[in-house]
Amino acid sequence: MNSLRDKYCIVGVGETEYSHKSGRTTRAMAVEAIRTALGDAGLRPTDVDGMLSYQNNDSTPSPWVAPDLGIRLNFYMDVVGGGSSTEALIGLAMGAIEAGMCQTVAIFRSMNGYTEFRIGGTGARAAAPARGLDLAQRPFGMTSAGQNFALTFMRHMYDYGTTSAQVAHVKVAHSKHASQNPKAFRKERVTVDDVLGSRWIVKPLHLLDCCLETDNATCLIVTSAERARDLRQRPVYVMGVAGRVSKPRVDFHWAHGPISRVAGYYAKDIVFPQAGIGPEDVDITGSYDAFTFTTLLQVEEYGFCKKGEGGHYVSSGIIELGGKRPNNTSGGHLCEGYTHGMSMVIENVRQLRGTIDDSCPRATDGVHTYDYSEGRCRQVKDPEITMNLGWAMPATGSALIMRR
Amino acid sequence: MPQPVQHRGLTLLVPDNDSEWAEYFAHARAHRLVMRRCSACGLMRYPPTHACPWCTDLGWTWQEVSGRGTIHSYEVVVHAIQPGFRDVTPYPVVLVELDEQRGVPTPDEALRIVANLVKPDGRMEDEKAVAIGKRVRVVFEDLADHLALPQFTLTDERPESRVWRLPE
Numbered sequence: 007m008n009s010l011r012d013k014y015c016i017v018g019v020g021e022t023e024y025s026h027k028s029g030r031t032t033r034a035m036a037v038e039a040i041r042t043a044l045g046d047a048g049l050r051p052t053d054v055d056g057m058l059s060y061q062n063n064d065s066t067p068s069p070w071v072a073p074d075l076g077i078r079l080n081f082y083m084d085v086v087g088g089g090s091s092t093e094a095l096i097g098l099a100m101g102a103i104e105a106g107m108c109q110t111v112a113i114f115r116s117m118n119g120y121t122e123f124r125i126g127g128t129g130a131r132a133a134a135p136a137r138g139l140d141l142a143q144r145p146f147g148m149t150s151a152g153q154n155f156a157l158t159f160m161r162h163m164y165d166y167g168t169t170s171a172q173v174a175h176v177k178v179a180h181s182k183h184a185s186q187n188p189k190a191f192r193k194e195r196v197t198v199d200d201v202l203g204s205r206w207i208v209k210p211l212h213l214l215d216c217c218l219e220t221d222n223a224t225c226l227i228v229t230s231a232e233r234a235r236d237l238r239q240r241p242v243y244v245m246g247v248a249g250r251v252s253k254p255r256v257d258f259h260w261a262h263g264p265i266s267r268v269a270g271y272y273a274k275d276i277v278f279p280q281a282g283i284g285p286e287d288v289d290i291t292g293s294y295d296a297f298t299f300t301t302l303l304q305v306e307e308y309g310f311c312k313k314g315e316g317g318h319y320v321s322s323g324i325i326e327l328g329g330k331r332p333n334n335t336s337g338g339h340l341c342e343g344y345t346h347g348m349s350m351v352i353e354n355v356r357q358l359r360g361t362i363d364d365s366c367p368r369a370t371d372g373v374h375t376y377d378y379s380e381g382r383c384r385q386v387k388d389p390e391i392t393m394n395l396g397w398a399m400p401a402t403g404s405a406l407i408m409r410r
Numbered sequence: 411m412p413q414p415v416q417h418r419g420l421t422l423l424v425p426d427n428d429s430e431w432a433e434y435f436a437h438a439r440a441h442r443l444v445m446r447r448c449s450a451c452g453l454m455r456y457p458p459t460h461a462c463p464w465c466t467d468l469g470w471t472w473q474e475v476s477g478r479g480t481i482h483s484y485e486v487v488v489h490a491i492q493p494g495f496r497d498v499t500p501y502p503v504v505l506v507e508l509d510e511q512r513g514v515p516t517p518d519e520a521l522r523i524v525a526n527l528v529k530p531d532g533r534m535e536d537e538k539a540v541a542i543g544k545r546v547r548v549v550f551e552d553l554a555d556h557l558a559l560p561q562f563t564l565t566d567e568r569p570e571s572r573v574w575r576l577p578e
Contacts, residue, residue: 135421142457147495156485157505164542206488263518
């Protein structure tokens, strides 16, 4: 397997507020997120000459955003996609730079995911005609992400005895982390009973098994390790990346089981050999948590536990701050806000720098208390390697391994 | 192009150039559940796609199947997204594994199809009746002269595998 291990870095990260009322365009939010990331990296706008974004006809494309920042582009591409795009685009940015097309790439996602285009398919999206492959699902009342994924989750419960209470621990853990994250949209800690007592959305998913919907924009900046050494932040190196790896029959993935298997089963064989490490070497995971179940399924497939033992893994304390391998220390999509995967990569970059933006008075200087009680610290002590597990759907996923 | 079909507030579009779905739904309107069968390797596939997913041959014929199968997984939609489904909540969506071609060509593969679990009269089945492992047969929901939806209803056949539903 070809590898660009340690040749590229994430040098800047930034985001806007997570809210239910941005009151502005995705263009305005994108500009703020990119400006913040430039400032974080210590880059001038003229240092950036590449741009990538992802969207579902719900955002502003790169060529509209770049002029607002004084950026002249040598390369840009705005791709269709949601979850799993962040990791894939980091790989594409590395490829574009490696090919000599550009030198430094800003990747952004900007979405009014609450006030304009709700991912669940409510509003205008619910009214769109069904044609082509949609005819295999939508006429039966199967439209939203939750409805599309629930068959997979239910079958996992059948195959392995996974319980609703075990899965609820994902929300519990992420809510603890969010309580230490001043920018989290939902900071309150919840219990297993809170999750199980919340109303049903689509069984086996309760309301609190589902992620938030928010307005926000996020950005991260990729450049070569050589250039990264001269910039403001401690470089975070990309060790391995896999993008939108898919199961067979991805058009109708239930045709090729086991249906409780997800795409990480295939992605792990790309990303771990590139990085030259195994799951036991990973200090922090960032797992796409569109739903509680998506974290559980992915930690299994990437080998953090045996297949079928995800219920035990997520309810054992391993994934909590202070545990062996914390997951989504920001609170993730379940609690911090919903930004189609990029926020969990941003969080891991800050973890590796040692400069998590928690409530520790000297957090930005890298001074932390490691007191994980409510409202306090969320910096993991001296993490060396993080891994992001990106999810588009059961049949498609991406992965990213980074080191400090 | 045939008239678009309105179904629970949703517009179903099957243009003339989409022979896969147009012919599939026309067979369903004649109350036949059909799969495309590859002329080269003989394997059937669902959804009715253009090329064989195993050997990529472009030749095919329609093959009627028994419409009998087993619930492989299910979900119950309590909070409907599509407005036209709100008055039938909670409604079950099932993934049915058909009896034909199970575990072929590899043990993980089968002809699986998404539908609603309905009562014999076509109304949505009670959620308490839904379970993985239960046996079902196809029934047809006629929506227009040229289109019907294959749906599934429970049978009294003995399940051949473990029956399980989400605990209350």
